[in-house]
Amino acid sequence: MITFYFMLAISWGIAAIVTGFVFVPKFREMQFTSAYEGGLKAIIWTDVIQAVVMFIGLFAVIIQGLVTLGGWKRTFARASRGGRIELDSFDPRTRHTIWSLLIGGFFNSFATFAFNQAQIQRYMCIHSTRGAKQALLINAVGSGILILLSVFIGIIVYAYYADCDPYTAKQIQEIDQILPYFVMEVLSDKKGLPGVFLACVFSGSLSTISSGLNSLAAVIIEDFYKGLMGRKLTDQRQVSYIWYSAIAVSTVVLVGIIVSYLTRSLESEEIDPKLIIPISDVCYCLLPKQWRKRRECGIEDEAYRKKQVPLFEYFHS
Template identity: 40%
Template sequence: MVEQHNNTFTGPDYVVFVLLLCISAGIGIFHAVCGGRQKTTKEYLVADRSMSAIPVGMSLVATFMSAVTVLGSPAEIYYYGTMFWWFGLAYTIVSLLTAYVYMPVFYKLQVTSVYEYLERRFNRKVRLLGMGTFQIQMIFYMGIAIYAPALALNEVTGFPLWGAVWACGLVCTFYCTIGGLKAVIWTDVLQLSVMWIGFLLLIIKGSIEVGGISEVFRIADERGRIDFVHFEFDPRVRHTFWTINVGGGLLWLAAFGVNQAQVQRYLSCKSLRHAQGACYFNIFGLNMVLLGVVLSGLVMFARYSDCDPYTAGWVGATDQLIPYFLMDIFGDYPGLPGLFVAAIFSAALSSVSSGLNSMATTISEDIVKPYFNPQESTYTWISKGLVLGYGLLSICMAYIVSATGSEVLIIALRLFGMIGGPLLGLFSLAIFVPWCNSKGAALGLITGLAISFWVGIGGIFNPPPGVRLPVSINNCTFSNPDPTILPYASSSPPMTSPWTPEPPMERTGLQVWWYGMSYLLYSAVSVTATLLVGVITSFITGAQKPNELEPGLMSPVCDIFLCCLPEKFRRVLWCGVRHDEESTKGNTESVEGGYENKTFEEERYNENHDTKL
């Protein structure tokens, strides 16, 4: 029989948690007083372009492995099974596409803001439109990244809700403001290491509790959690090979290929070779996190296979399962629960710090520098002030999220994916379609956003029928069962939970095939809409002439994927773009396999101030 535990945080747990925050703040102080002391924007925003592959690769992994992911993904395995494991293939494909197709374009142009590229490719209006879309996306995400883990931990461990929010927000804001991107990257290294240690200890201790890892897989297999063979083409199935690797792949390509938070890390590398090496490490790191997620979800299910805490009413939401589980198995070991809470908040800190730095960079590079042309020292202080302001804004957003209730929280989480797809479509138009003009790009982005919001929000208010795998509370011990609160707390509770699919309600074709599609396909739909509308509009309004484009603005995809073809055939596939000519403006020279050149923003800045950045 399984009994409800009442373990809460103790003094040693708080000590361990505070220690992590102090070390993170210390890293910021170190980079504020050593080296160049963050006096120039080059050092502050792109780490002086001096970083090597491994720390940047670890930072890439940590950036979007948020606390929401750490809390929610094991519960995904718990209730839906191991089809989630196919994300490992999606991560690999996405990282390789990023390394050889998307990232080299930005790196060779040496942009600081990825939206500077959009102005060089189209015009300033498209640049500001893309940047504004990114700002909306990240502002929502910041509040969620802080509030969601704090709420889950407060409900289960008794950890003070707003104490956690303020601690996370202020510490993150502090080290980002004074330490710049170097501090963000090295704290990411620390925080990812803590996350890996947390997963490892949870898996080892949890599997011992149920009789070993072989017993974990036996129970999971008997209850239908081990499943890798969904290859159907039905878009309504939540997780299939195709929805994960096509839809999920595009979702993560938007995050790793064109998102400012990630591109800024590539640009901090000392050479293109190091930036590509960071992408390779990203494959390893993401798959290690995925392994931890899958195994911890299976171990947790083996522990509660006959007593689901959510169905039993012991937790109020599925993202509270992991903190409940860790307090269950480690509650008698002072300090260890604090380590796991530190691991969860490490994920939150890495996501928030990346967001603060990237949002401040886009405002600095896309608005402050082009319109106000401040002196170098002033510009650096403005960038630091923006980081500070965004840090306080993220804490305010946490309060707003808390007031909206859980349903709007779910909507806000989906907004991140719904906005990422159209942005990926916009950059793909710019990089791969030489005929696309500024009107096509702008209308394509707007159309993609409209369609993405339509299907995403419609899917929330018209959810598909329940598809969770059955769970049980047959082995639960209820000390004070209350049938009015817990209808299943009886002497003979049912074998399965209320999520067993009910008889289907009457649904229209739109509800079945549009709102009922897998959430992973939202990005695929919006990317497709953005590309189609962008291309059609461009030809209607007067297509861009490919031979007039600066060659470095386009990716020579045929040279990458069809390198075995004779050169004369590859030239035809260039579609008129002059890839054999000098690909960047200004003086360009090789630097350890990379490139160093001045962007047109820097050239204009230098003309006004007669200085070099």
Template identity: 40%
Template sequence: MDEDISIHAGVKREFGLLDYVLFSILFVISTFIGVYHAYKDRKISNVRHFHLGNRQMHPIPVSLSLAATFLSAITLIGIPAEIYKFGTMYAWLICGTLIATAGAAHVFLPVFYSLNTTSCLAYLQMRFGTVVRVIISIMFILQTLIYMGFILYVPSLSFQAVTGLSLWGTMIGVSAVCTLYTMLGGIKTVLWTDSLQLIIMFAGLLTLVITGLNRTGGLTKAWETASTHGRIELANFSPDPRTRHSVWSVSIGGGLFWSYLYGVNQAQVQRQCSLPTLTKAQTALWLNFPALVVINALACLLGVVMFAFYSKCDPVKVGLVDKPDQLVPLMVLDVLGSYEGLPGIFMASVFSGSLSSMSSGLNAMSAVVTEDYLKHFCCKSLSGRKELFISKLMVLMFGFANFAVAVIISQANSVVALQLSYSLYAILSGPVFGCFIAGMIFPWTNKTGALIGLITSLGMVSWLVLGAQINRPSGIKPLPVRTDGCRWINSINHSQLVYNTSLDLSFNSHTLPNNTTIVSIGTVEEEPRVYDFYRMSYMWYASFGMIINIIVSLFISFVTGPLNPKKVNSKLMSPLFYKMFPFLPESIRRYLYLGVDYSNTLSDDKIDEEISLNVSCDNQK
């Protein structure tokens, strides 16, 4: 390994002029794509063109956009930091993405595509009425804003670490550019910019991994170093739900979480429904899967390489960076800093992940507000250029809201962004996912059951997640790190080092300087039994909310009077169990339809009538 690296010497390299130029090109091109589509489609006033591209999009850009939407900066920065601190069990998420892709393509997408509506929440209107639809639409907007706040804050924090530029200034600039091109070009701009940004993400990750391997002595050497320090773990099959990362929690729990993202999240469903046929939409979903595998695998490998690179001198421990989420950009300067321009390209790849997720979220929230509120409550006759203008205005307003949320997040003391963002996102995703499953899979679920199930699961998951964040029960600690390889360690103010260490007792004592002692004062109080509940792995949060919702929804439905499966519109149902067992004899398999008559469907021209009928009935009640 090259010994002349900044972490050993205690000197940070800096961005050069070429780095800033190449970094800026990403934003210039993204804005140009938005301006181009705005000019090209300037005579089109159809709002479905703005949100769905009139269902004439091509599978290739849609598949790339599907992959880019939730492969944000949290993926590029959070996953390597996760591997660095806790080891490689997170790599099992690749199996989870396979579960999510299959479920989205063959369980949920056929239902949404047949409805031919801009907002997938219209399904809830037809199945459960206005109240459930409104509650979930509000939850979606809150959830998306929180997630977008993270994906704006995390890369901006990283950029501050490598350039010294203002955190707020960076967030303002990135948010403004993303809002501008999304507002100008709509879904077409989002798809094409996502495609460009995914390619940049791949190139940036691959460049850093290859160069990092070269600096650490190759893959075998890096793997051995990480293994020696306990970072390589792939066979934890513990069934205990308190195990932070096991094969089951990551592959199944993570798979169900990603099933929500790909199956019923407006941002993804909107892209899938922009294709001309259901077959092409399913093809786009499966084409996106290899991209998910490659990007996630590279991010995990980067975590291994990053640990091998800093194995003798932890940058966070010695104060070279403040938070684990700044390790990747620091490594960029250390590894790529001698190649002018490459740090700029990698930081462009980090922001590409954020731009793709933010633009998707802005366009999706605009569609939800327009379709689920304005056109159903106050502006039912809204159409043409007025509807298009309001949709673009919504993008602008949510752009401002996104920046405000990012500012709030920036005031919190950070843990690894991957876990915190996942945990907060799961508060709403689990209950919402459960509501869709209770509606699509189980024909007996009625309005009352869906509503009570949604509220109950939301309360339970909120108690779990917020309780864990507030009380922080003792549990799994980060793996130990070393500082004995830092040649500049003696120059650090000793009292400051002791202070920093006392804030983080998760490291073993042998990682501290020899003359540092931590004194425990007082007795250790026994923790409340509820803390075992709070120790549930964050990977199970979404699954927990989903299961609670389904159980409560079905119980209340049977108590208050279940729906007759033969009278449920089969266009709103998905025969999951029938599809899961194709090897069974048809005489047995037909019972897996759960009594639904799949010849009882509504034609496309009757969909809007049923939605309007449900709205009228709810208003009369």
């Protein structure tokens, strides 16, 4: 079942080819230029460095995992006995098959390559249409290799824990923790390698955040400050203001992360209803029961019901 995910690499390649030969030339013909291209070029270079770190981290996990398991033959033999090696399935009743991963993956990646603001800004930063096509195809190949390495790591992790599931044994709280748990168990005695994996994780996150912050800052300046507020700025002022927008967004995210770590999780009855309950939720208690059930869409949740309070208590607490 794990091996089905290699279909995503194929779908990414198809989407990149269609985008490169159909959409990129059209974008280049528009000849849009932007004061933000310099900042985006810096982001592209940081993405290259972060991609190198990601590959190093993945290869470190794969190599040490194969050494621990005794080679790739034993690894694949264990995964095959567990029914994890399956290359094709057209069963529409199964969630992950060729239908969802190849066809659905194509449309998912196609939306990113062809219509995502951060991607299009990258195409426009390159000097020629041919260079933009080459960069897109290189990205598709690199992403495909990254997906294949991730699939291989999934096979290694399954083979390692085939006889003892740490999630079932309550050694981890969430199933998503199994890879970090595997890394600390296998690489903990190798100095520096757990840190390399941590750098790999952060590089994967920051490579997305960096371009997203740049795009979000550009939207704030162009659509809100210049569009809604009607302000006029020179290119030099725009570049300076875009840093303010990026810093503001980064600060909000950073403060939210810090607060989430400093505060403990609260029970529903411990939270002040005025902070979490919209006015509509409170006022809906005055409607007939049949109307309220339609609004809930058939979903019943005990914690959600605890959060709802009478209208009088909401305004007088």
